[in-house]
Amino acid sequence: MARRKPPAQHGARSEDGQAQTTAPPPLKRGPWTAEEDEVLVRFVAREGEGRWRTLPRRAGLLRCGKSCRLRWMNYLRPDIKRGPIAEDEEDLILRLHRVLGNRWSLIAGRLPGRTDNEIKNYWNSHLSKKLIAQGLDPRTHMPLAAAPGKTAAATHKTTAAPVVVPPQPPPPPGPVLPTSSAAGTGSDGHDNPGDGGNDDLAATMSVDADGFEGFGDQLLADYAASRGGFEDVMGCPMVDDDTFTSFLDSLMNERQLAADHKGVMNDQGGAI
DNA sequence: AACTTAGGCAACCGCTTTAAA
DNA sequence: CTTTAAAGCGGTTGCCTAAGT
Numbered sequence: 001m002a003r004r005k006p007p008a009q010h011g012a013r014s015e016d017g018q019a020q021t022t023a024p025p026p027l028k029r030g031p032w033t034a035e036e037d038e039v040l041v042r043f044v045a046r047e048g049e050g051r052w053r054t055l056p057r058r059a060g061l062l063r064c065g066k067s068c069r070l071r072w073m074n075y076l077r078p079d080i081k082r083g084p085i086a087e088d089e090e091d092l093i094l095r096l097h098r099v100l101g102n103r104w105s106l107i108a109g110r111l112p113g114r115t116d117n118e119i120k121n122y123w124n125s126h127l128s129k130k131l132i133a134q135g136l137d138p139r140t141h142m143p144l145a146a147a148p149g150k151t152a153a154a155t156h157k158t159t160a161a162p163v164v165v166p167p168q169p170p171p172p173p174g175p176v177l178p179t180s181s182a183a184g185t186g187s188d189g190h191d192n193p194g195d196g197g198n199d200d201l202a203a204t205m206s207v208d209a210d211g212f213e214g215f216g217d218q219l220l221a222d223y224a225a226s227r228g229g230f231e232d233v234m235g236c237p238m239v240d241d242d243t244f245t246s247f248l249d250s251l252m253n254e255r256q257l258a259a260d261h262k263g264v265m266n267d268q269g270g271a272i
Numbered sequence: 273a274a275c276t277t278a279g280g281c282a283a284c285c286g287c288t289t290t291a292a293a
Numbered sequence: 294c295t296t297t298a299a300a301g302c303g304g305t306t307g308c309c310t311a312a313g314t
Contacts, residue, residue: 031282031308053299069300070283105302120303121281 028062032071036061040068041076074115081113085122093119094127098141 028036043059049072051058052065061068074080085093089111096107104116104123111119128138137144 029284051299064284065299066285066301067283073301074282102303116302117282125280 027064027067029067032063032075036063037071037076040072044072044076070117074117079113080115085114085126089114090122090127093123094131094141097123097127101139 032040039059039061043055043061047055047058052069055061055065055068056063059068063071092111093107096110100106102120104120108114108116108119123138131138131141132144135144136142
């Protein structure tokens with residue numbers, strides 16, 4: 001169901017947006033054809049992933065490297081799971097999002113076969129609305145402040161400021177988690193579904209807490225405290241790598257965890 | 273039946289981070 | 294140490310389809 005305006009061949013920019021002086025080859029844009037898919041699949045099978053920038057030329061594709069990578073990661077990888085998001089997957093997404101926020105790649109890393117793009121789209125088109133309908137702020141999973149006529153009724157299209165979020169009080173002290181620096185950590189960023197892909201997360205989780213909303217999570221706090229993994233440093237609760245990794249695992253493997261904290265969640269308006 | 277609106281999702285954009293030279 | 298290339302990420306766009314009028 002891909003539709004992206006095909007023309008727009010403004011070749012005046014490289015794939016990274018930098019201006020170019022020499023006339024670039026006419027890069028194709030828009031939806032991929034079955035033929036292109038086949039070429040890419042065959043090439044990756046033969047040469048392996050990586051070197052995306054040069055891949056198009058080597059493979060004989062008139063696409064930019066970014067486009068090839070995206071197509072492979074989001075659609076052509078053999079381990080991609082097709083089909084609707086299952087109920088348990090949805091439940092996991094909700095719980096992970098509550099802890100991780102919009103870290104789609106990290107969330108995807110915990111859902112084998114699902115891509116960050118797919119989860120992001122699913123979140124924006126389904127789950128955020130679901131939370132709103134429950135009176136919860138999709139960003140923080142906290143109860144929406146009563147804002148007459150400005151919440152669930154606020155229809156939106158896709159993600160552009162999808163949710164009317166009233167000014168929030170500072171989130172409760174949350175674990176110190178990585179911000180966008182979780183990106184680009186040497187792994188392919190998609191965290192190889194199912195392979196403990198939050199290692200990079202854990203490695204960076206002590207960086208800073210700025211900009212991470214939706215994580216003020218009593219769930220993790222309790223969990224970490226129970227593990228003795230909490231320290232209060234500069235007013236910011238910290239968790240160690242193992243604690244956080246275990247916590248994410250527990251989110252996946254122990255539905256009981258949520259039940260154990262039901263009281264907490266109820267206090268917050270029944271989040272999740 | 274024709275038109276309009278909303279939803280869904282693949283693809284693109286721009287920025288950040290990391291690694292290599 | 295600095296610069297540059299490569300890769301990855303989150304946000305956004307825009308087309309197609311379905312539902313509604």
